[in-house]
Each structure stands twice: as C-alpha cells, then as structure tokens.
Amino acid sequence: MGEDLLTDRPDDIPLLADTSGMKQPSTARGARTRAALVAAARRVFERDGFLGARITDIPAEANCATGTFYKYFSSKEEIFTAVLEAAQDDMLHPGMPHADGDDPIAVIEASNRAYLVAFLRNAKLMELMQQVALIDPKFRELRRRRGAIFAERNARRIAELQERGLADPTLDPLLTSMALSGMVSRIAMDVLVPQLRELDEVVEVVTKLWVNGLKLTPTS
Amino acid sequence: MGEDLLTDRPDDIPLLADTSGMKQPSTARGARTRAALVAAARRVFERDGFLGARITDIPAEANCATGTFYKYFSSKEEIFTAVLEAAQDDMLHPGMPHADGDDPIAVIEASNRAYLVAFLRNAKLMELMQQVALIDPKFRELRRRRGAIFAERNARRIAELQERGLADPTLDPLLTSMALSGMVSRIAMDVLVPQLRELDEVVEVVTKLWVNGLKLTPTS
Amino acid sequence: MGEDLLTDRPDDIPLLADTSGMKQPSTARGARTRAALVAAARRVFERDGFLGARITDIPAEANCATGTFYKYFSSKEEIFTAVLEAAQDDMLHPGMPHADGDDPIAVIEASNRAYLVAFLRNAKLMELMQQVALIDPKFRELRRRRGAIFAERNARRIAELQERGLADPTLDPLLTSMALSGMVSRIAMDVLVPQLRELDEVVEVVTKLWVNGLKLTPTS
Amino acid sequence: MGEDLLTDRPDDIPLLADTSGMKQPSTARGARTRAALVAAARRVFERDGFLGARITDIPAEANCATGTFYKYFSSKEEIFTAVLEAAQDDMLHPGMPHADGDDPIAVIEASNRAYLVAFLRNAKLMELMQQVALIDPKFRELRRRRGAIFAERNARRIAELQERGLADPTLDPLLTSMALSGMVSRIAMDVLVPQLRELDEVVEVVTKLWVNGLKLTPTS
DNA sequence: TATGAATGAGGTTTCATTCAT
DNA sequence: CATGAATGAAACCTCATTCAT
Numbered sequence: 001m002g003e004d005l006l007t008d009r010p011d012d013i014p015l016l017a018d019t020s021g022m023k024q025p026s027t028a029r030g031a032r033t034r035a036a037l038v039a040a041a042r043r044v045f046e047r048d049g050f051l052g053a054r055i056t057d058i059p060a061e062a063n064c065a066t067g068t069f070y071k072y073f074s075s076k077e078e079i080f081t082a083v084l085e086a087a088q089d090d091m092l093h094p095g096m097p098h099a100d101g102d103d104p105i106a107v108i109e110a111s112n113r114a115y116l117v118a119f120l121r122n123a124k125l126m127e128l129m130q131q132v133a134l135i136d137p138k139f140r141e142l143r144r145r146r147g148a149i150f151a152e153r154n155a156r157r158i159a160e161l162q163e164r165g166l167a168d169p170t171l172d173p174l175l176t177s178m179a180l181s182g183m184v185s186r187i188a189m190d191v192l193v194p195q196l197r198e199l200d201e202v203v204e205v206v207t208k209l210w211v212n213g214l215k216l217t218p219t220s
Numbered sequence: 221m222g223e224d225l226l227t228d229r230p231d232d233i234p235l236l237a238d239t240s241g242m243k244q245p246s247t248a249r250g251a252r253t254r255a256a257l258v259a260a261a262r263r264v265f266e267r268d269g270f271l272g273a274r275i276t277d278i279p280a281e282a283n284c285a286t287g288t289f290y291k292y293f294s295s296k297e298e299i300f301t302a303v304l305e306a307a308q309d310d311m312l313h314p315g316m317p318h319a320d321g322d323d324p325i326a327v328i329e330a331s332n333r334a335y336l337v338a339f340l341r342n343a344k345l346m347e348l349m350q351q352v353a354l355i356d357p358k359f360r361e362l363r364r365r366r367g368a369i370f371a372e373r374n375a376r377r378i379a380e381l382q383e384r385g386l387a388d389p390t391l392d393p394l395l396t397s398m399a400l401s402g403m404v405s406r407i408a409m410d411v412l413v414p415q416l417r418e419l420d421e422v423v424e425v426v427t428k429l430w431v432n433g434l435k436l437t438p439t440s
Numbered sequence: 441m442g443e444d445l446l447t448d449r450p451d452d453i454p455l456l457a458d459t460s461g462m463k464q465p466s467t468a469r470g471a472r473t474r475a476a477l478v479a480a481a482r483r484v485f486e487r488d489g490f491l492g493a494r495i496t497d498i499p500a501e502a503n504c505a506t507g508t509f510y511k512y513f514s515s516k517e518e519i520f521t522a523v524l525e526a527a528q529d530d531m532l533h534p535g536m537p538h539a540d541g542d543d544p545i546a547v548i549e550a551s552n553r554a555y556l557v558a559f560l561r562n563a564k565l566m567e568l569m570q571q572v573a574l575i576d577p578k579f580r581e582l583r584r585r586r587g588a589i590f591a592e593r594n595a596r597r598i599a600e601l602q603e604r605g606l607a608d609p610t611l612d613p614l615l616t617s618m619a620l621s622g623m624v625s626r627i628a629m630d631v632l633v634p635q636l637r638e639l640d641e642v643v644e645v646v647t648k649l650w651v652n653g654l655k656l657t658p659t660s
Numbered sequence: 661m662g663e664d665l666l667t668d669r670p671d672d673i674p675l676l677a678d679t680s681g682m683k684q685p686s687t688a689r690g691a692r693t694r695a696a697l698v699a700a701a702r703r704v705f706e707r708d709g710f711l712g713a714r715i716t717d718i719p720a721e722a723n724c725a726t727g728t729f730y731k732y733f734s735s736k737e738e739i740f741t742a743v744l745e746a747a748q749d750d751m752l753h754p755g756m757p758h759a760d761g762d763d764p765i766a767v768i769e770a771s772n773r774a775y776l777v778a779f780l781r782n783a784k785l786m787e788l789m790q791q792v793a794l795i796d797p798k799f800r801e802l803r804r805r806r807g808a809i810f811a812e813r814n815a816r817r818i819a820e821l822q823e824r825g826l827a828d829p830t831l832d833p834l835l836t837s838m839a840l841s842g843m844v845s846r847i848a849m850d851v852l853v854p855q856l857r858e859l860d861e862v863v864e865v866v867t868k869l870w871v872n873g874l875k876l877t878p879t880s
Numbered sequence: 881t882a883t884g885a886a887t888g889a890g891g892t893t894t895c896a897t898t899c900a901t
Numbered sequence: 902c903a904t905g906a907a908t909g910a911a912a913c914c915t916c917a918t919t920c921a922t
Contacts, residue, residue, distance in 0.1 A: 030881070051271070051355060057916060065883040070918070130355040134347070135271060147410070168432060175407075175417060175425045182410060183403035187395075190367070190402060196393060205395045209433040212388060249901085250906060274891065285908045288891070470902070491711070491795060495896060505904040510897070567794070575711060587850070603814040608872060615857060615865045622850060623843035628837075630807070630842060636799075637835060645835045652828060653869040689922085690885060714912065725887045730914065 016184035023072055034072045036062040038086050041079045046124040050080065050132050077136055080128075087125055104161060104216055109207045112184055115200060116206075126189070153177045159212065167216040180210050242302065243292060254292045256282040258306050261299045266344040270300065270352050297356055300348075307345055324436055326379060329427045332404055335421060336426075339408040345414070371398045378434065388435035398428050448567045474512045476502040478526050481519045486564040489571050490520065517576060520568075527565055544601060544656055549647045552624055556639060557644075559628040566629070573603055598654065607656035620650050682742065683732060694732045696722040698746050706784040710740065710792050737796055740788075745786055764821060764876055769867045772844055776859060776866075779848040783829045787853070811838045818874065828875035840870050 025031045030161055040062035044053045055076055059069045073079040133143040154177035160168035184206050191197050210216075245251045252392045260282035275296055279289045293299040339346055374397035376433040381387035404426050411417050430436075465471045475602050478500035484493045495516055499509045513519040534635040559566055593619035601607035631637050650656075685691045699860040700722035704713045715736055719729045733739040779786055814837035821827035844866050851857050870876075 008383055024881090027881075034884085049355075054915090059884095066918085066922080067884065068882055071881075075917090100417055127354070134351040134354055135269075146411075168428070171428060172421065175411065175421060176429065178411060179403050179407045179425060179429055182406035183399050186402035186406045187399045191395065191398060201392065201395060205392055206399060208388070208391060209396065209429075212435050213429040213433040215432050245906080247906070253906075259899080275893090284906095286892090287894075287909065288888090288907055291906070294893095379914090443854055465902095467902080469920075473902085488895090489795075499905095506897085507899080507905065510904060511872065515896090534700060543678040571794040574787075575709075577677060577748065610869070611868060612861065612865055615861060616869065617845050619847045619865060619869055622846035623839050626842035626846045627839045631835065631838060645832055646839060648828070648831060648874040649836065649839055649869075652875050655872050685885080686883070687883090687922090693885070715914085716912080726913095727888065727915075728886055731885070734914095 025072065030071075033062075033064060033068060036064065037069060037072060038079065038082045042083045042086070042125070043160070045080065045083065045128050050076070050128055050135065077132075079137065080132060080139075084125075084129070087122060103218075104166065105211055105218060108196060108210050108216075109203065112206050112210070113199075113203045115184060116188050116203060119185070120192055120199070123193045127193070130189070145182070149179075151181055154181060161214065161216065166217050168213075171214065176214070182215060183209065232333060240421060242298060245292065253284060253351070254280075255306075256284070257289060257292060258299065258302045262303045262306070262345070265303065270296065270348055286379055297352075297358070300359075301366050302351060304345075304349070305438070309341060315351070323438075324386065325382065325427070325438060328430050328436075329423065332430070333419075333423045333428050335404060336408055336412060339405070340412055343413045350409070367398075367401070371401055374401055381434065381436065386437050391434065395432070400433060405427065465512065468469070468483065470511075473502075473504060473508060476504065477509060477512060478519065478522045480528070482523045482565070485520065485523065485568055490516070490568055517572075520572060520579075524565075524569070527562060543658075544606065545647070545651055545658060548650050548656075549643065552646050552650070553639075553643045554633060555624060556628055556643060557607065560632055560639070563633045567633070570629070587618075587621070591621055594621060601654065601656065606657050616654070619645065620653060623649065675705050682738060685732065689697060693722075693728060695746075696724070696731060698739065698742045702743045702785070703744070705740065705743065710736070710788055710795065735778060737792075740792060740799075743785075744789070747782060763878075764826065765867070765871055765878060768870050768876075769863065772866050772870070773859075773863045775844060776848055776852060776863060779845070780852055780859070785851045786849070790849070807838075807841070811841055813843055819871065821874065821876065826877050831874065836874070840873060842870065869872065 025034050037058060038099045041053075041058045046063050047053075052074065054075065055069060056066050058079065059066050069079075073082065074098040099120060124147060129139070129143065133140045137174065151174060155174040158171070158177055162169045162171070187202060192199065192202055245254050255273060257278060261273075261278045264277045264281050267273075268277070273296065276286050276301065280287050282288075289299075293302065311333065349359070349363065353360045371394060375394040378387060378391070378393040378397055382389045382391070382393065407422060407426060412422055465474050481493075481498045483495045484501050487493075488497065495509060496506050498519065499506050510521075510623070513522065525604060542597065569583065573580045591614060595614040598607060598611070598613040598617055600607045603612065627642060627646060632639065632642055649654070661833050697718060700869050701713075701718045702719050704717050707713075708717070713736065715729060716726050719741065722728075729739075733742065789799070789803065793800045811834060815834040818827060818831070818833040818837055822829045822831075822833065847862060847866060852859065852862055
C-alpha cells in the first residue's frame with residue numbers, strides 16, 4: 001500500500017527512468033564488468049550517499065579503471081538508474097499477497113506488511129531514492145509517476161469498496177489513497193528504519209488506520 | 221498536526237541547529253549586511269536549491285563581497301540555519317487555533333488547516349528542509365527532534381481522547397500520532413505544493429482520516 | 441661572543457632596519473596605543489610565529505580596531521622591527537663584563553656567559569629573528585651586518601692576542617672569529633633553548649673550545 | 661663533521677620525513693610525470709623559496725595540469741620531502757673519506773672538506789631546509805634527529821680519542837661534538853654560500869679549530 | 881575492451897588593506 | 902584618534918571527464 005517500491009506492479013508500465021541511452025556490453029566479459037560496476041555503485045551509494053559518492057569511487061570499488069565506467073555509463077544518474085533496475089527483482093517480493101482474495105481487511109494488512117518488509121529489506125536504497133528525488137528532477141518525476149500509479153490503483157479499490165457500500169462514501173478516493181499510502185511509506189522511513197518499533201506493531205497500526213479511516217465494515 | 225513547521229511550539233524547546241558559532245555584528249551597519257545576506261540566501265536557496273547554490277552566489281545576490289559572507293557565516297549549512305531561524309517568526313502563525321476549545325474534531329480540523337496553510341506559505345523552504353535533512357545529518361537530527369516533539373504532544377492528546385472514551389483505545393497513541401502527522405506533512409508535499417488539489421479538499425480529507433482513523437465520537 | 445644579540449654594542453652603529461618611515465604618535469593616547477600594539481605584536485609573534493601571525497591578530501590582541509594598526513605601521517615587517525627595537529633595552533644586559541680587564545680567558549668566559557644568558561632571556565625572539573631572516577631579505581641583511589660587526593671586533597681582539605704571542609698565529613682572525621661566534625650562537629639555539637643541558641655546562645664547553653681553539657696561553 | 665647532509669650515514673636510519681602517504685605511480689608515464697614534478701619543485705623552491713612558491717607554480721613549471729600535482733602529492737610539505745629524498749643520492753658523496761685510516765687530523769680534515777663540498781653542491785637546498793625547519797615542526801624534528809645522529813657518532817669518536825689519550829679529556833664529548841659540528845655547518849652557510857672565502861681557507865680554519873679545540877696530539 | 885594518467889574549470893576560503901562613520 | 906565592516910585579489914583543492922596506450 002506504499003508507493004516507492006514496486007510491489008505488485010503491472011508489468012507493462014515503464015517504471016524506470018529511460019535506460020535506452022545506456023550502452024550495453026556485447027561480450028560476456030563486458031557484461032561481467034558492467035555488473036561489477038553496478039554492484040559496486042550500490043555499495044558506494046549506500047556507504048556514501050548519492051551526493052557523497054564520487055564517480056571514480058565506483059570503478060575503484062569494482063576494481064577496474066576509471067575509464068571503464070564511461071564505457072557503460074555516462075553519469076552518476078545513469079548508473080543509479082541501473083542500480084535501481086538491478087534492485088527491482090529483489091524488491092518484487094515473490095509471493096504477492098492476494099491473500100484469500102476477498103476479505104478487504106486481510107488484503108490491506110497483507111499489502112501493508114509486504115510493502116514494509118520490502119522497504120526494510122531495501123531501506124538504504126529507499127533512502128537514496130528519496131535523496132535523489134529531491135536532487136534530480138528526473139528522478140522526482142519518476143517517483144511521482146510511480147506513486148501516481150499506485151495511488152490510482154488504490155483509489156480504484158477504494159472506489160469499489162465505496163460502491164459496494166463497505167467504505168465511507170464521502171472520502172475522495174484518490175486523495176484518500178494518496179494520504180494513506182503516503183502515511184505508510186512515511187512511517188516506514190521514520191519508525192521502521194531507525195528501528196523504533198517492531199514490524200508487527202507498525203503493520204497493526206497502519207492497517208487499523210486504513211480500516212478505520214475508510215470506515216471499512218468487516219465482511220462478516 | 222504536521223511536524224515540520226513549528227506551530228504552537230512550547231517556548232522552552234531549542235528549535236534550531238546550533239547558532240552559537242555565528243558571529244553577530246556589533247554595529248547597525250553590520251546587522252543590515254547580515255540580514256541582507258540571510259535574505260539573499262533564502263532567495264538563492266529557493267531558486268537553486270541547497271546543493272545548487274554556490275556560496276559566492278549569496279554575497280553576489282546581497283550585493284556585497286565574498287569575504288563579507290565569511291565574516292558572518294562559515295558555511296552554507298550555517299547560513300541555512302540562519303535562514304530557518306529568520307523564517308520562524310513567519311511560520312509561527314499568530315492566532316493558533318485553539319478553536320472553540322472543546323470539540324476535538326474542530327480542533328483537529330483547525331490544526332490541520334493551520335499547518336497546511338503555514339506549509340504552503342513556506343513551501344519552498346519546506347522542500348529545502350527536506351533536501352537538507354537528507355544531506356546533512358545535523359539537520360536530519362534537528363528535523364527528527366522537532367517531529368518527535370509534535371508527535372509526543374499529539375500522542376498525549378490522543379491518549380486523553382482514549383481515556384475519555386472518545387477514541388479507539390486499541391491504537392498505540394505515539395505510533396498513531398506519528399502516522400497521522402506524517403500523513404499530513406506528506407500530502408502537503410505531494411499534493412498541495414504541486415497544486416494538484418485545493419487546500420479545502422485536502423483539509424477535509426486529512427481531517428476525516430484523522431477522525432475516522434481515531435474512531436472519534438462526536439461530542440454532541 | 442655571539443652575534444645576534446646586541447651586547448656591548450657601539451652606540452653609533454645603526455642596528456635596526458630603517459625605522460624612519462614609521463609614523464610616530466603625536467599625543468599621549470596615541471603613544472599608549474602604539475605601545476600596546478607593539479607589546480601585543482610580540483605576544484602574537486611569540487605565540488604564532490612570524491608567518492602564522494595575521495596582521496589583524498595584533499590589534500585584536502591589543503584590544504583595538506584593525507584600522508588602528510595601519511595608523512602606526514604599514515606591514516608586519518614594520519611592526520616586527522618595532523618589536524625588536526623595544527626589546528633592545530632588555531637585551532643590553534646591564535653589567536657588560538669587561539671583567540677584570542685583562543685575563544683573556546676570563547673575558548671570553550664572561551662574554552660567552554653574558555651572550556647565552558641574554559639569548560635565553562629572549563629565546564623566542566631569537567628564534568623569530570632567525571625565521572624572519574630566512575624569509576625577508578631586509579632582515580637577513582640586517583642580521584648579516586650585525587654579525588659582521590661582532591665578527592670584526594672579535595677578529596681584532598684575536599689579532600691582538602696573536603700579536604701579543606698569546607694565540608695561534610696561523611689562524612685567520614676574521615674567519616676564526618666567525619666560526620667561533622657562530623658556534624656559540626648555534627649551540628644556544630640547539631642545546632640551551634630545548635634545555636638539553638645546563639647553562640654552566642655550555643658556558644664551560646664553548647669557552648674551552650674558544651680557548652683551546654685559539655691555543656690561548658694563560659697569562660699567568 | 662657537519663650535520664645537515666647525510667655523508668657517511670648508517671644505512672638503517674630513517675632519514676626522511678614520512679613518505680608513506682605519497683601515492684606512487686604505477687606506470688612508466690606516471691613515474692616520468694612524478695619525477696618531472698619533483699624536479700620542477702626543486703627549481704621552483706630554489707627560485708622562490710619554500711614560502712614564496714605557490715603550489716600551482718610547480719605543475720606549471722613541469723608543464724602539466726594543477727590536478728596532476730595532487731595525484732602524487734597532497735601538500736607543499738609532501739613534495740618538499742620528495743625533493744629532499746631525490747637529492748639524497750646526490751648528497752651521499754660516493755667515496756667517503758676514510759682517508760688513510762688512522763691519522764685523526766687527516767680524518768677530520770677529509771670529513772670537513774667532504775661535508776663542505778656537499779653543502780656547496782646543494783647550497784640552495786640547504787638554505788631551504790633551514791627555512792622549512794623554522795616553519796614546519798615536522799621538518800624541524802627531522803633536522804634535529806639527523807643532527808643528533810651525527811653528533812652522537814662524532815661524540816663517540818671524540819670519546820675514543822680521549823680514551824687513547826689523544827684529546828682533551830675534560831671536554832664533554834657530546835656537547836663538544838654538537839658545538840664543533842654546528843660550527844662547521846654554520847660557517848658553511850655564513851661564509852661559503854655568500855662566497856666570502858675560498859673552500860680551502862674554510863677547510864683549513866675549521867679543521868684547525870677542531871684539532872686545537874680538542875687539543876689533538878698528532879700521532880706521529 | 882580495459883587502463884589510469886592527465887586535464888582544468890569551477891568551486892571554496894583567507895587575509896591584507898581601505899574607508900565611511 | 903579610533904572603529905570595524907567591507908573589499909576582492911589570490912591562493913587553494915576537487916573531481917568529472919578525456920584520451921593515448
């Protein structure tokens with residue numbers, strides 16, 4: 001129910017910044033070098049932050065020469081995009097919780113838990129994304145688009161619940177969806193990452209706030 | 221009910237990063253120059269972002285020499301602190317809405333509105349704060365401390381409502397407070413700043429989500 | 441028998457760098473300010489070295505304004521000259537040891553002791569002088585001229601002793617004088633200042649080396 | 661018999677300031693560039709003095725870019741250390757004069773001559789060392805340590821002569837050694853460098869002063 | 881394809897000196 | 902006389918990027 005991580009995403013939506021400009025390696029050796037650079041970049045970014053990282057630190061961490069970096073990427077932004085792309089698989093948690101299909105509360109809880117778990121697994125990267133989004137308009141836009149996709153889908157679900165008479169009909173679905181999704185992503189950053197509380201507590205509270213907030217009537 | 225802006229703050233809490241290192245001018249002329257630098261800094265930061273801003277742009281914008289900057293400040297961080305400090309008065313909106321005292325829903329609505337209005341008035345600065353908090357640990361900590369103050373106060377209010385039997389007693393007050401406050405501040409950034417919706421709509425939704433979320437019973 | 445300090449100097453020799461360019465104060469208050477600046481300068485130089493000292497540190501130490509400095513001096517070199525001048529009186533040790541007139545060994549010992557004592561009393565200043573002489577050609581020349589005066593006088597004394605058949609006649613008087621005087625000043629810096637040995641030991645050794653070196657025959 | 665130059669040094673003594681921080685080039689081209697920088701630095705230092713030299717003058721003199729300097733060195737002090745190191749070979753004069761082994765006077769004369777010749781060959785560098793030693797505590801300490809090594813070795817030789825009944829037994833060996841060695845190095849600076857006298861004259865005088873000073877009995 | 885030395889524009893910072901008050 | 906704010910030239914240093922090997 002959050003918005004940064006690509007849980008449960010429709011496969012046909014372009015999620016990343018344009019990756020078309022990046023030169024792909026043509027040999028196996030090249031592919032290995034490129035992969036090493038991407039892995040090194042993630043380590044460097046997580047260690048030093050996006051800003052703190054110097055481009056030359058990346059090939060250094062990957063044990064290759066400076067020039068090699070420019071063979072595959074042409075800027076810090078570009079390799080950051082590649083890092084994000086490489087992280088996707090990890091983030092798409094395997095068993096997406098369509099739970100037992102129909103109990104909306106169970107679905108919400110499962111979604112929230114899935115989101116928060118994925119967030120924690122990639123906490124440092126999430127922080128980086130935030131940082132980069134505040135710095136680079138392209139990533140800000142990327143983030144906005146992603147958030148919009150989730151918000152819209154959640155908005156549709158909310159509208160459905162309203163139509164079925166299960167949720168407060170006076171709430172604007174899109175705005176509500178944005179507020180509640182934002183709430184989850186925000187508390188993940190503020191509470192979970194600094195480990196102020198346990199995962200279960202957080203899941204419980206945010207789920208209650210979703211359910212209460214929507215005035216969800218349990219489908220008994 | 222948000223957390224970044226200092227509405228209704230207790231007076232004895234140190235709000236800003238350490239300002240002790242800054243040399244204060246001893247003459248009226250000096251005070252004028254210093255103020256001009258702070259004002260110029262705000263313009264430059266709002267125009268170019270914290271990172272984009274070069275130190276020398278600030279004295280240039282203030283029509284004075286580079287060296288003058290260093291007479292009063294010793295880094296971009298330091299003058300940013302001064303900008304924040306200068307903005308405080310503006311942010312402390314005069315008539316804090318203790319509304320008509322006792323209707324909790326009215327209080328929540330008034331608080332949310334006040335917060336969002338103040339946020340909008342200083343939108344660019346709020347964005348800057350976020351940016352800087354993600355870059356500089358000192359500001360991150362500052363932000364965290366501020367958020368904690370609000371969260372705790374709101375948590376106390378929530379606990380009170382629970383004790384009076386007016387709010388869902390199963391909610392953890394502090395966690396709930398953090399979630400709901402974070403929700404407001406987040407939606408301000410995501411919706412209000414890009415002007416996707418009108419202020420009134422946002423106030424309405426977040427207030428409903430607070431009220432529903434807490435299962436607030438109207439004290440009729 | 442050393443050469444840096446002005447022990448026993450003939451009064452008609454211009455010992456200091458040109459002091460004519462310095463503006464003299466015309467009021468009593470001005471004289472006080474100027475004196476305070478010179479005193480402050482000595483403290484600052486001794487604390488931070490000639491190079492480390494910033495001009496503005498001097499008025500700061502003297503509790504007056506920057507501009508005031510330029511009323512009396514126009515450069516670091518100039519005020520350093522003034523510091524040296526002010527120190528002269530202190531350096532001219534009161535009872536110059538013409539000892540009991542005629543025993544050359546006693547005269548040498550007394551001279552060495554007097555020189556070393558004065559050196560120690562002004563050790564920090566001596567070090568400064570060395571530093572400045574290596575930096576500023578004008579002070580280097582000043583130092584050279586002073587050394588020359590002493591060397592020449594000592595050379596005359598040595599020549600006298602040779603003529604009287606009391607000293608090794610094969611030694612070049614001027615060169616010998618420069619070597620032995622340099623030896624004393626050098627050991628003062630290297631041994632006495634870091635307090636590796638007691639004054640008496642040093643006096644004894646350098647005196648023996650003078651006496652032996654000249655093959656001085658005791659005038660029994 | 662002097663102390664600055666490393667004539668006849670024991671091989672196991674660390675002679676230079678820490679050179680560990682300097683990045684060594686890994687290619688031949690890099691080695692060439694680094695060497696060019698060191699050579700350029702020596703020229704620049706000798707021309708402008710240590711203080712007068714601006715860092716950027718060095719790569720300029722070496723016909724390379726500013727940044728290149730920082731690839732190999734990180735400060736003026738560091739490249740100065742490298743200049744000293746490069747000069748060592750030049751200073752370690754090949755045939756150290758163990759003269760004809762046993763005549764102490766001949767040994768002293770040969771040592772003094774060797775020292776003074778080496779000093780003259782590197783006169784400008786010696787001056788720089790003095791300058792730097794007065795400025796930078798690290799170099800001062802380096803200089804002190806070197807001097808101590810020579811002084812101690814010479815002190816042992818003096819003690820030997822005393823034991824063999826060939827030298828004045830009342831002289832403190834270490835202090836005497838420091839005084840006489842300092843004398844030689846000092847006169848080199850004061851007389852030889854400004855070319856006031858010929859090398860032979862100076863060798864003669866300092867040797868006589870050593871011999872006389874120690875009351876050396878010729879081993880005929 | 882890989883290397884890593886070389887580049888140099890672009891920023892930061894200091895401090896001697898001036899000058900209006 | 903005294904003040905101290907303001908000046909700005911001049912040095913410093915970094916790091917993204919190129920290119921010969």
